[in-house]
Amino acid sequence: MYDKLRKYIDRVTSAVIPDEEFVFIEKAFEVKRLRKRQFLLHQDTVCRYMAFVVTGALRQYSIDDDGFEHIANFAIEDWWISDRSSLIGQTPSRYNIDAVEDSELLVTTLDKLNILKEQSLSFLKMAHILDQNHSIAAQKRIEAGITMTAEEKYRYLMAANPEFIQRFPQNMLASYLGLTPETMSRVRKQVLAR
Amino acid sequence: MYDKLRKYIDRVTSAVIPDEEFVFIEKAFEVKRLRKRQFLLHQDTVCRYMAFVVTGALRQYSIDDDGFEHIANFAIEDWWISDRSSLIGQTPSRYNIDAVEDSELLVTTLDKLNILKEQSLSFLKMAHILDQNHSIAAQKRIEAGITMTAEEKYRYLMAANPEFIQRFPQNMLASYLGLTPETMSRVRKQVLAR
DNA sequence: CATTTCTCTTGATCCATATCAACTGCATTT
DNA sequence: AAATGCAGTTGATATGGATCAAGAGAAATG
Numbered sequence: 419m420y421d422k423l424r425k426y427i428d429r430v431t432s433a434v435i436p437d438e439e440f441v442f443i444e445k446a447f448e449v450k451r452l453r454k455r456q457f458l459l460h461q462d463t464v465c466r467y468m469a470f471v472v473t474g475a476l477r478q479y480s481i482d483d484d485g486f487e488h489i490a491n492f493a494i495e496d497w498w499i500s501d502r503s504s505l506i507g508q509t510p511s512r513y514n515i516d517a518v519e520d521s522e523l524l525v526t527t528l529d530k531l532n533i534l535k536e537q538s539l540s541f542l543k544m545a546h547i548l549d550q551n552h553s554i555a556a557q558k559r560i561e562a563g564i565t566m567t568a569e570e571k572y573r574y575l576m577a578a579n580p581e582f583i584q585r586f587p588q589n590m591l592a593s594y595l596g597l598t599p600e601t602m603s604r605v606r607k608q609v610l611a612r
Numbered sequence: 613m614y615d616k617l618r619k620y621i622d623r624v625t626s627a628v629i630p631d632e633e634f635v636f637i638e639k640a641f642e643v644k645r646l647r648k649r650q651f652l653l654h655q656d657t658v659c660r661y662m663a664f665v666v667t668g669a670l671r672q673y674s675i676d677d678d679g680f681e682h683i684a685n686f687a688i689e690d691w692w693i694s695d696r697s698s699l700i701g702q703t704p705s706r707y708n709i710d711a712v713e714d715s716e717l718l719v720t721t722l723d724k725l726n727i728l729k730e731q732s733l734s735f736l737k738m739a740h741i742l743d744q745n746h747s748i749a750a751q752k753r754i755e756a757g758i759t760m761t762a763e764e765k766y767r768y769l770m771a772a773n774p775e776f777i778q779r780f781p782q783n784m785l786a787s788y789l790g791l792t793p794e795t796m797s798r799v800r801k802q803v804l805a806r
Numbered sequence: 807c808a809t810t811t812c813t814c815t816t817g818a819t820c821c822a823t824a825t826c827a828a829c830t831g832c833a834t835t836t
Numbered sequence: 837a838a839a840t841g842c843a844g845t846t847g848a849t850a851t852g853g854a855t856c857a858a859g860a861g862a863a864a865t866g
Contacts, residue, residue: 480755488759490751503748549743554697556750557684561674563757564790565682568823589843596758601823603845762853783813795853797815812863818856825850835840 420444422472423524426496427544435540442537447524452476452517458499458525459515465504467525471497474521475585479593480512489593492518492582498548518586563596568605571595576609614638616666617718620690621738629734636731641718646670646711652693652719653709659698661719665691668715669779673787674706683787686712686776692742712780757790762799765789770803 423443428434435443450469452458458476459465469476471493478491478499490513493499504511505528526534535542562574575595576583582591592602617637622628629637644663646652652670653659663670665687672685672693684707687693698705699722720728729736756768769789770777776785786796 482759488755490755502744503751506744546740546743549740549747550696550700552747553743553750556747556754557697560750560753560757561682561684563754565676587843598824599844600825600846603843604823607845781813792854793814794816794855797813798853801815808866810863810865812861814861815859817858820853820855821851822854823851825848827848828846830845831843833840833842836838 419449419472419522419524420447422496423447423470426470427540430547431540431543433540433543435538439538439540442534443541446526446530446534448526450523450525452521452523454517454520457514457516458523459501459504459511459513461512461514462510464508465501465511465513466527467523468498468500468502468505468527468531469493469523469525471495471499472522472524474517474523475519476515476517476521477586477590478513478515481514487593488596489590492579492586492590492594494581494585518590568595568597568601569608571597572602572605572609613643613666613716613718614641616690617641617664620664621734624741625734625737627734627737629732633732633734636728637735640720640724640728642720644717644719646715646717648711648714651708651710652717653695653698653705653707655706655708656704658702659695659705659707660721661717662692662694662696662699662721662725663687663717663719665689665693666716666718668711668717669713670709670711670715671780671784672707672709675708681787682790683784686773686780686784686788688775688779712784762789762791762795763802765791766796766799766803 424435424440427443447470450458450467452474458467458469459478461481473495475492475494476499477489478493478501479487479489481487491499499515501511501513501515503509504513508528535545562571566574572595575591582594586594588602588606589599592599595602597605614637618629618634621637641664644652644661646668652661652663655675667689669686669688670693671683672687672695673681673683675681685693693709695705695707695709697703698707702722729739756765760768766789769785776788780788782796782800783793786793789796791799
């Protein structure tokens with residue numbers, strides 16, 4: 419379990435964590451298992467966890483005034499998931515996070531996270547790289563939403579996150595891309611035809 | 613000039629930078645003046661600067677295959693602007709950044725930035741808070757693009773960044789929101805009518 | 807200060823995607 | 837294995853915003 423996290427940190431920091439440093443990381447995280455459809459976060463509650471996905475798949479979504487779900491993010495193996503805004507500000511979240519498949523997570527809390535960042539330089543570095551990657555990906559997704567047609571969005575998803583297409587049902591993918599399931603189905607047909 | 617940056621850092625970190633620490637910050641930044649329409653970054657070149665806007669207004673935009681500009685970000689007083697992806701990776705940028713008004717900037721380079729983060733804890737903290745705010749704002753903008761109508765987008769801009777509306781011409785605001793200038797004009801009329 | 811060039815507005819038309827609706831088959835529950 | 841429900845497909849229709857076009861101000865330029 420923890421070994422997966424260790425390898426992940428080594429990989430993104432392009433380094434090897436010393437044993438004595440990894441002890442701190444191990445202490446800061448605990449294992450959490452979710453069955454399909456169980457929640458890690460309910461909207462209107464304060465987000466307690468930052469979670470690393472060891473196995474499984476989750477989604478983060480909000481519900482609009484008309485009761486429709488909008489998927490903001492997915493997470494699968496080796497991804498992180500949390501509502502940072504809620505976690506850091508200790509304010510109620512607009513999001514739900516639930517398991518799309520049975521999942522094993524390593525979770526930590528805000529307090530432990532803050533301590534950990536002082537104890538482990540590797541972890542701090544990783545957090546920083548994560549932020550950067552996240553911010554670059556977010557910028558691209560903003561532009562995708564503005565400039566791309568439905569078909570281009572689907573192709574972009576295929577190129578950027580092919581794992582998602584295997585892993586999540588089409589209606590969720592549609593929601594993530596901001597399309598209706600009907601349009602998604604038609605676009606998919608188009609794309610696969612070539 | 614530098615005092616503006618100092619006050620800014622004090623404000624976002626909710627602290628006061630010690631003089632001996634601010635010396636490092638001062639050394640890392642130099643003044644750069646841009647007349648309206650001058651560029652801080654040209655697409656297909658590596659981004660050299662991370663810039664703090666002391667006075668003025670700038671925009672960051674890409675040009676699509678059909679030659680249309682898409683504004684990705686604005687920056688005015690007390691904002692930062694750069695292409696982080698290009699700066700950090702030292703890879704060619706997809707963006708242009710130019711001055712919409714005559715502007716005074718404090719700029720630093722990747723090397724100086726990395727050194728500075730080791731020298732000044734205040735600066736590191738600030739960078740971290742900046743990242744977080746950025747990532748939260750980006751998430752909201754993604755959702756705005758997916759879920760909001762043209763009118764809602766305009767209202768959201770009014771609420772989130774009223775300064776922009778005073779400062780930038782409508783065709784640029786339209787591009788930023790992913791609307792045509794025509795739609796922007798009609799929506800604005802609607803909104804002001806009430 | 808005259809001229810050229812943008813920016814913004816308004817109207818007419820078009821198109822990509824949403825919406826509504828019906829049907830199929832797969833999966834989950836009983 | 838029957839019953840229920842959900843995911844996906846396909847077709848018909850509706851619509852929000854894009855595109856095309858023309859004109860009026862405002863601002864930059866010589």
